[in-house]
Amino acid sequence: MNTPFRAPGHGRVDRDTALSFTFDGTAYTGHPGDTLASALLANSVHHVADGIKYGRPRGILAAGAEEPNALVQIEAPFPEPMLTATTLELYDGLVARGLSGQGKLAAEPDTARYDTMHAHCDLLVVGAGPAGLAAALAAARTGARVVLVDELPEPGGSLLGSQELIDGAPALTWVDEVLTELADNPDVQVLSRTTAFGHYDDGLVLALEKRTDHLGAAAPAHVSRQRIWRIRSRQIVYATGAYERPVAFDNNDRPGIMLAGSARTYLNRFGVLPGSRAVVFTTNDSAYPAALELADAGVRIAAVVDVREEVPEHWRTACAERGIGIRAGHVVTGTSGIEHVTRAHVAPFDQGNLGERQGVDCDLLLVSGGWNPAVALFSQARGTLRYDAGIGAFVPADGPGNVRTAGAAGGTFTLSGCLTDGVDAARQALSAIGRTGPETAPPATAPLPGGAPTRVLWRVPSPQDADDSPEGAVQFVDLQRDATVSDVLRATGAGLRSVEHVKRYTTIGTAHDQGRTSGVMTSGIVAEALGVDVADLGTTRFRPPAVPVSFAALAGRNRGELFDPVRVTAIHPWHVEHGALFENVGQWKRPWYYPRAGETMEEAVLRECRAARTGVAMMDGSTLGKINVQGPDSGVLLDRLYTNLMSTLKVGRVRYGVMCGADGMAIDDGTVIRVAEQEFLLTTTTGNAAKVLEWMEEWLQTEWPDLRVHLTSVTEHWVTIPLVGPRSRDVLALVAPDLDVDNDAFPFMSWQDTSVAGVAARVCRISFSGELAYEINVPAWYGITVWEALCAAGSGFGLTTYGTETMHVLRAEKAYPIIGQDTDGTVTPQDLGMSWVVSKKKPDFVGKRSFSRAENRREDRKQLVGLLPADERVLLPEGAQIIATSDIPEPPVPMLGHVTSSYRSDALRRTFALALVRSGTRRIGETLYVPLDGRAVPVTVTDPVLFDKEGARRDG
Amino acid sequence: MTVETPARFSPLAEWQDRLAQSPAGFQVRELPCLTQLTLRVQPGGAAAKAVESCLGVTLPGPLRAELSGDVEVLWMGPDEWLLVAPDGRQDDLLARLRSAIGDEFATVTDVSAQRTTLALSGDLVRTVLAQGCAIDLDPRVTPAGSCLTTLLAQAPVTLVVHDGAASGVRLLVRSSFASYLAAWLVDACTEYR
Amino acid sequence: MQLITCPWCGDREEIEFHYGGQAHIAYPEDPYALDDEQWAQYVFFRDNPKGPFAERWVHSAGCRRWFNAVRDTVTHEVLAVYQAGAERPAITSTAKGQEASR
């Protein structure tokens, strides 16, 4: 395959292998090593997209991440929105199209893998150009642990796109030598196709490695497509290079207009000629090598237009040798051609005044307005920038002690300077962490001929008469946002003085390229318009990410079942096997109910409830938090944290307790058993286990460190099985032959150690249902065994397993509140009707003082009551609001409270609810109303305890 | 009623087969039902000395584990250690320790079923763990005998380095998180199959 | 992600810790000697400085110990860590950008 725009003898692409791809519906071929952009240019495709606002044809301006025009949508092998053609490695089968603004997401799920890797090092070097390689090598030779990341498929950076010599040989020979040495060093890791995008606190740098993107459809499915590297480095050297910036002139957006350095890259890295007849417009020396190398490769250089009057002699000579005319003191004022540039308009430029214009035919207009150091990461690291008026760019000023720049990123633009800078930066970085080693000398480069300073030029004035521009003269600043010089001037005219405001007014710098080619230019134009110094105006702030990063890469492997840990109890496999449906409670999966074939949820729950109230039922209560409290002062601690007295609890007994926050609001509840004189075991609600332990530790460690108490979580050591119902005693007796289950021998709110199904167990007589009930605790690994033994023992009694829904119904019938369901952080124990749990004897406990605040003393606080709908079939929705009147007035309607829990009760043969109601206790007996679908449903306020008020059932 | 020895099921009993299929360079197996006791004692005091003499080891300092005896001692906090011993030793150890402690203020709690243990070995161990562990596992930084309570992905773990190349690592994980961790490890190995 | 230095476990990633707000807020010796406004100060009001701030942290995913840190709320730099109950060390200015000796 031969194309006229491939330069023989140039480039690093593999011309022996052809890759087929499709762009905008047309099939082309390219080669391994190409980007989509280089392959398009090689096929003479220049119009790749249309401008977002004006729809004007756009081409390829750059060769890297700074590209503002050539945005593409990948259609196959898998759709991906908005990538720059200049960074998209070509692969066989790629189907892409040019984008003018909005990308498109795939409708089908992305099945690729993404992952994350942590790395640690003494020195992280970002960028494997000359400065970065020199830094990495120097550091590696001291024995330091080094990570070198680079965004390109192969190291070398700018050297890949130039024809420079190091140690008298092509620079890439030196690159190969360095890489060989680094590869042999086990403490060095070189990551190509890896772009550092975020600098976070304490030396954390995030980098995105594109591992299989370049393989297209051939990417192996089991290898992660992209990987986020979290690199924690003691020292960091940003050798991130510089971006060339254009100059604004009329119609500076035509396809065929390209940054000069990028053209050089296309020639040297890809062997691609971006045109056949070129005009080179520059403000500095860097465009000359581009002109000369392109000329040597066969491009006709129609003119070099240099805004400077003084052009260094050696450039004049070299151009003359190739017949290239230099127009010093001239500028390009505009272009012709719509689909492609056909002519550059050149005029003398003296003291800001344009002379007579002359057209120069060309199909390629190369522009260099100077170079902006790539300081985004340095700036993210809170490095400060200063404006260097000599080069017209912001350069690093002060950095934090662990961050440095090297090479062009620091404003050093010569090869020898970059190499020396890299070595120096590494030495300084290592010395900052007290590491020394053999000195590495930078390699030799050819002596530099004298250069001339850059002439800082942001824009060329628009000629008065723009008749030859049929569509009018437009000077673009941000090509991707289609924002123009006149937009900027309109912004300053509107009164805007801050670059941040101008950016927002014009949208400059907000697009995909983050304003790499437009940011500094905007500052320059605004400064000119306002007559202030660019240095005083500053530039906009750099924020992560430095390059766009896919959502999926950031999510990594935290997807699907790994999105959030699923916590399960030891009996979980049994529940799954027996058809339980599960409820998420925090990270736990809890059985919700166990439907039988053909059963609705309502039927299943009524059946489970009936079993618990009339026979025997059991559930898996293992998720309850369990905290072992040991030490001589355990009782003192618990007295301070629970609202009631715990220190008086007798060994062998159990007590219910409530904890409040300092604000007096109930935060958790559970049972406390006294295991021994100096040992308690308390339970917390499932969702609050970790929080309660941490909270108790906070008080213990920070407030009362003198208390001799140790707290240990034993939540998962124990499996907890509530065995509930009038026949529970019979079942327990079968599996616990050593236990005297008689009510007197084993009374309510006591516990005993015994053997259950052959397993050492602790059995508590507590009840969350009002029924006779036992809570059987065994070490978790016996959980299924004991559970199944209970199933077997209970089979003759119709033992039924039940889930959280039935638990809720049973407890609600008895008005046992669920913290977090019947409370919302604004409810005190008194509001719950549990004044009995608030000790009057204790001088203080956490929360007590808040009970005497004005709001707490109000008579009309919301209190927990029962609600019975007048129609006993009506199930009130939980969350429904309660009002006083049977007609619903116009909003705002005064609300008295809300339904916190609502169920259909098998025991009551009707529906019922719990509610928090203003002055609820006083309203018992009243009829209130619940507005539902525009209708006020009458309900009777009742005592919250609706079943077995006398507590007759708890002893069986 | 005669009772056979009741059956026990470790948290990863159902994962054995999947864990056994790990790639070359990464072996993982559960060490189920180890004896584990939480010891809380002020270091250097009389109770600590009594415990040390009872166990025949010195309680290790921060981030260290004492792995030489048949009771391994893992540092968990400034006054907290996890004693790890072979299956079935809890009653005996509890009794011995409590008797050694006597009336001093120190506590021992049986937490044997609170966590299960995974034994990892092979050349890929560090690489696989580096996908989810933010701590530098380079043997120069985290040598054998290191004991780190930290996060592995989203699971709280105690990571004990058993040999110098960090290729022999124990992970102690709360029982309820064990299946998450197993799923995470199996998934992390996908690339190396 | 910040590194927080646990006095016992050393530098760990921020996700291993829980934040406890301002340090050195003692539970009032006699809450009943305070009027409601003074009690509200204890319950709800905390300093919120821009700059060094003595804070409480707990190494939740590690050794479970509460400790104090002086951290700069602008730079996020941890300037000192010390055990609960210890005096706040004198921090006069932030050693901005220095690789701290931790």
Place this chain on the structure above:
Amino acid sequence: MHRDTAPATPGADLPDHPEFLWRNPAPKRSYDVVIVGGGGHGLATAYYLAKNHGITNVAVLEKGWLAGGNMARNTTIIRSNYLWDESSGIYEHSLKLWETLEEDLDYPILFSQRGVLNLAHTLQDIRDSKRRVYANQLNGIDAEWLEPDEVAKVCPIVNISPDVRYPVLGATYQPRAGIAKHDYVAWGFARRADAYGIDLIQDCEVTGLDIVDGRVRGVQTTRGHIAAGKVALAAAGHSSVLASMAGLRLPLQSHPLQALVSELLEPVHPTVVMSNAVHVYVSQAHKGELVMGAGIDSYNGYGQRGAFHILERQMAAALELFPVFARAHMLRTWAGIVDTTPDASPIVGLTPVEDLYLNCGWGTGGFKATPGVGWCFAHTVATGEPHPYNAPFTLDRFTTGALVDEHGAAAVAH
């Protein structure tokens, strides 16, 4: 300039700003009212002081550039479906003002009533959500409960599969809720305030408050001393720092809150989706970028920077809800400083210092309140008495215990 062709990408463009926005006056030596903080709240307060109360001898002092703080950093969600009467009162007042704000300001603020979904993922979420819906309806606020299939009708790309880690069990929906373009809103207020003769003074940091005999007399600034009859603080995350200049200690903590945008995408997301349980909220802005936020960073921070793990978590959550986002790209991230109170409700009103007024503690809810609080705060400053809508939000409530606890009620507070 004329266009060569029609815009290449419909919708990817924004309306132009006016030719003139504001003067850049030097500060005068004295004003009737000095508003500290040139964000949305400060600018709206200035506007309503002039419009509703005829008070125009006013300066708005901004330490940086106008609306460059949280106003430039939020995710622009507007809704009023808060639980408690007090909150829904002021937010609904605000939403009503939003509905006519474009005409009122004569500025294309791109207010788009595309609806907001608050997803429920647990049974308790459902209870809390329905509680809020029922309360909203009785307060005259449009609110509905949607079952999962109805959620998918409103936003087809939400994954309502029951087989995910935290399935969508339903959602509350407020159709009148939506988004607006934040800069346009702020600039709209600023332009009208300026037109009333109010001085908007940038790069003017307040360094001290003059308080004589318990009364505020003026402010010290980096641009000199400015006398003031009244001083109104509207400084969001920096409120504690300013209040301390008056010797006031506030129940505020300033936290980083991060947000991010993607590249511009063809329309896929027609509404606003918020999920408290998996910590993410998402809308697609006018130009096509996905705008996303998450929970606040846990610690105090003034650095306008947050931690990376928050973003990672947010992305994982987003992909659980919206699998189609997998290959969208995070383009820019940023952080604001939100001032949070113990009950997640604001503090708006008088202070113990005479003629010093306070508006702070909006946490993550400040943007949506902009016109409403501007209206009420202007009333408070002008009359010396709180407006009925901000009367419940006193500093005193922390003493009495009469909190307006919005996070206890599990409302998504963004």
